[in-house]
Every structure is written in C-alpha cells, then in structure tokens.
Amino acid sequence: MTAEVQTPLPDAPRRSSPAIGRAPALVQVQRPSPTREVSFAVAKVSPQARRRVSAVLSSGWLTTGTETLEFEREFASFVAAPHAVAVSSCTAAIELSLRALGLRRGAAVLTPTITFCGAVHAIVHAGLRPVFVDVDATTLVPRPDQVAAAGARHRPAAMVVQHMAGYPAPVQALAAAAGLPLSRIVEDAAHGLGSSVDGRQVGSISAATCFSFYATKNLPIGEGGAVTTADPQIAAFVRRARLHGMSKDAWARYLPGGSWEYGVETDGIKANMSDIQAAIGRGQLVHVERWQRRRALLAAQYDHLIGGSAAIDLPPRPATGTHAWHLYIVRLNTMAAPARDVVIASLAQRGVGSSVHFIPAHRFGYFRRLLGEDECTTCPEADAVYPRLLSLPLHPALTRHDVAYVCERLLEACAQPLIA
Numbered sequence: 001m002t003a004e005v006q007t008p009l010p011d012a013p014r015r016s017s018p019a020i021g022r023a024p025a026l027v028q029v030q031r032p033s034p035t036r037e038v039s040f041a042v043a044k045v046s047p048q049a050r051r052r053v054s055a056v057l058s059s060g061w062l063t064t065g066t067e068t069l070e071f072e073r074e075f076a077s078f079v080a081a082p083h084a085v086a087v088s089s090c091t092a093a094i095e096l097s098l099r100a101l102g103l104r105r106g107a108a109v110l111t112p113t114i115t116f117c118g119a120v121h122a123i124v125h126a127g128l129r130p131v132f133v134d135v136d137a138t139t140l141v142p143r144p145d146q147v148a149a150a151g152a153r154h155r156p157a158a159m160v161v162q163h164m165a166g167y168p169a170p171v172q173a174l175a176a177a178a179g180l181p182l183s184r185i186v187e188d189a190a191h192g193l194g195s196s197v198d199g200r201q202v203g204s205i206s207a208a209t210c211f212s213f214y215a216t217k218n219l220p221i222g223e224g225g226a227v228t229t230a231d232p233q234i235a236a237f238v239r240r241a242r243l244h245g246m247s248k249d250a251w252a253r254y255l256p257g258g259s260w261e262y263g264v265e266t267d268g269i270k271a272n273m274s275d276i277q278a279a280i281g282r283g284q285l286v287h288v289e290r291w292q293r294r295r296a297l298l299a300a301q302y303d304h305l306i307g308g309s310a311a312i313d314l315p316p317r318p319a320t321g322t323h324a325w326h327l328y329i330v331r332l333n334t335m336a337a338p339a340r341d342v343v344i345a346s347l348a349q350r351g352v353g354s355s356v357h358f359i360p361a362h363r364f365g366y367f368r369r370l371l372g373e374d375e376c377t378t379c380p381e382a383d384a385v386y387p388r389l390l391s392l393p394l395h396p397a398l399t400r401h402d403v404a405y406v407c408e409r410l411l412e413a414c415a416q417p418l419i420a
C-alpha cells in the first residue's frame with residue numbers, strides 16, 4: 001500500500017480523499033498499515049447546510065440570488081462589518097478589493113512573502129506590482145521594521161496584510177510602518193476568520209477584508225470568498241465587478257418583475273458566488289463559533305503534548321488579540337530533528353497527513369521572472385524558517401485521541417537519527 005506525501009498546497013487536502021485535493025502527489029512512499037489515519041483536513045458539512053442546499057436545488061434558481069444576499073447579510077453581521085460581498089474565491093476578493101482602491105497601473109503593493117501564491121497573483125491581476133516583505137521567523141507575519149525596509153525599496157501605494165495561520169497581524173502598526181493610511185490596506189483574512197486585532201474583530205479594520213471559504217478553511221463551503229468593508233463605494237465596486245461589470249441587479253433580470261436590460265460599467269470579471277455555495281455557507285456559519293472554540297482547544301492540546309520537545313518550536317501566542325487557529329504550524333529545530341521532509345514522510349507512513357505553509361512566494365520562478373532576481377533575494381528570515389515549517393492536522397472533526405496520536409508519531413519521527 002502506498003501513501004502520498006503532499007506537495008505544499010494552499011491548504012493541503014485531506015490525504016485520503018482526492019475529492020478536495022488540488023494537486024497530484026509528487027512522492028510515493030511505502031507505508032506499513034498505520035494503527036490510525038489522521039487526515040490533514042476534513043471538511044465538516046452540517047445538517048443545516050445539507051438542508052439548505054437541498055432547498056436551493058429544488059428552488060429552480062441555482063446561481064447568485066436571494067440565498068447569496070442572505071449569506072452576505074449574515075456574514076457581514078458575523079464579522080461585524082457594514083457590508084459583505086460574496087465572490088467566488090479569496091483570490092478574486094483580493095484582486096477586486098485592490099482594483100476598488102483605484103491605484104495607478106504598476107503601483108507597488110507590499111505583500112508578505114510567506115503567503116499563498118494566489119494572493120500574489122491577485123496583485124498582478126489587478127495591474128499592480130507585488131513587493132515582497134520578509135516575515136518574522138516566529139510569528140510568520142511581517143514586523144514593522146521589515147515592512148519599512150520593503151517600503152524603502154519601493155514606495156508602496158497599498159499593502160496586503162495577511163493573518164497567517166490565524167495569527168492576528170498588527171494591521172495598524174504595519175500600515176504606519178508602510179506610511180499608508182488604513183484606507184490603502186487590504187487584509188487577506190483567508191486564515192483570519194475568527195481573529196481579532198487590538199480588540200477589533202477582523203472584518204472592517206482596513207479598507208477591505210478578504211475571506212476564503214475553500215474546503216479546508218474555518219468556514220468551509222468548498223470554494224468561495226467574500227469582501228467585507230465599511231466603505232459603501234468599495235462594496236458597490238466589488239458587487240459590480242464580480243459579475244462582468246454589469247449593472248447592479250443584472251443577476252435579478254430573470255426573476256419575476258426583473259428587466260432584461262443591463263449596462264456594463266467597469267471591466268468586470270466572472271467571480272460571483274452561486275446560491276448553492278451561499279446555502280452551504282449559511283448552514284455552516286451557525287457552527288463557526290463552536291468550531292473556533294474546538295480549534296483553540298485542540299491547539300492547546302498540541303501545545304501541551306509537544307511543548308516539552310527540544311526538536312519542536314510551538315506556534316506563538318499573540319500578546320494581544322485572538323488567534324483564529326486556522327493552521328497549527330510548528331517549526332522543527334534543525335539541530336534536534338531530522339529534515340522537515342523526512343518528518344513529513346515518516347508521519348505519512350504512520351497515517352498522519354501534514355503539509356507546509358507556505359513556500360515563500362519570492363522563490364517561485366514566475367515571480368522571479370516577473371519582478372527580477374534582485375527583488376526576490378531579500379527575505380532572509382522567510383528563507384531561514386521555510387525549511388523548518390510543518391503544519392499539523394487542525395480541524396473541528398479531529399478528536400483528542402487523534403491529536404494524541406499525531407503528537408506521538410511526531411515525537412517518534414523527530415527522534416529518528418539525524419542524517420548528517
């Protein structure tokens with residue numbers, strides 16, 4: 001029997017289920033029958049979500065409609081933001097939010113290098129130029145001095161702040177270090193649903209906050225995203241641009257009383273959310289608070305069980321704010337543990353799925369060609385910590401026995417003789 005060692009993914013799929021996987025495995029290893037299987041990610045689908053989807057499927061209306069509007073209303077209230085616009089992905093949400101800022105073509109946008117590649121593509125697709133910011137090797141989010149250093153290389157017109165793994169990035173302090181007002185900050189909250197920064201829930205701190213409802217996220221729909229904002233103009237722009245730039249109620253033209261006519265007001269893209277996705281979202285949203293508490297409990301159990309190992313550095317706890325615990329990322333201590341990829345293979349052999357978040361974006365060939373080699377050699381802390389990163393399973397379907405099993409296997413894997 002063979003097991004797959006997953007390639008680093010945005011948020012790696014469940015090992016045993018190809019259904020939510022995104023990329024083929026690269027490495028095949030022999031696996032003795034493990035006593036337990038612990039998948040890296042499992043998407044829980046609530047009974048409420050199943051019932052709502054079934055109602056939508058029977059309703060005769062499948063794409064963007066009243067279910068999406070209701071989801072937007074409920075999601076906005078959940079994150080305490082005045083407006084929410086549902087879109088097809090967080091990647092689209094970032095692109096549309098940046099475009100809503102109306103920056104000049106080619107303007108520099110700061111982005112952490114430890115982020116998902118899609119978030120960097122979004123900057124490029126918005127007609128802007130990504131500028132990579134190094135990250136703190138402990139929190140995995142940039143420090144103000146690192147933002148200031150990147151801003152000194154290229155005067156930024158905007159910045160994407162990412163709440164890596166759910167760790168609350170200090171939005172205001174980073175904006176100040178970049179010399180930018182909050183109206184020029186877009187938050188990538190793909191991991192940040194449930195985070196709060198300095199007492200404020202992530203959702204309306206900056207100009208626009210972008211969420212992901214990808215299958216592994218804290219609110220799993222399968223695919224989907226949302227922009228939340230306090231700015232009605234940003235909300236209106238995203239609402240229009242998400243559906244070909246067609247005038248506001250174009251989707252409603254087939255409903256009773258709707259008119260066939262529409263205008264095209266901006267160069268939009270096709271990034272609307274369907275009512276099927278929205279129905280899943282509404283049925284899942286009622287569970288998110290409970291799932292968040294479970295994530296925090298499981299993270300505490302991990303801390304307790306592996307905290308004493310010299311081979312493992314735990315994910316840091318924020319001094320202020322709330323961690324959303326989207327991911328539980330440890331840093332292996334290279335002096336006391338075998339190489340990270342040896343540990344990943346060893347966990348896979350014992351039935352434990354794991355992953356790596358993220359390959360620093362400045363290492364990818366496409367961005368190196370686009371931005372130039374010089375621009376992509378300036379993130380020493382990210383480069384130093386990347387080979388140490390290991391994401392362990394963390395999702396609400398995980399039991400305490402699963403976590404205990406993962407920890408036992410991890411400690412065993414770390415105790416393997418070091419290969420010189």
Ligand SMILES: Cc1ncc(COP(=O)(O)O)c(C=O)c1O
Pocket residue numbers: 010011088089090091092115116118119162188190191211212213214224225
């Ligand atoms: C940090 C981060 N940003 C953006 C995205 C993109 O999200 P989506 O798949 O919804 O486009 C992801 C996805 O994994 C992510 O992890």
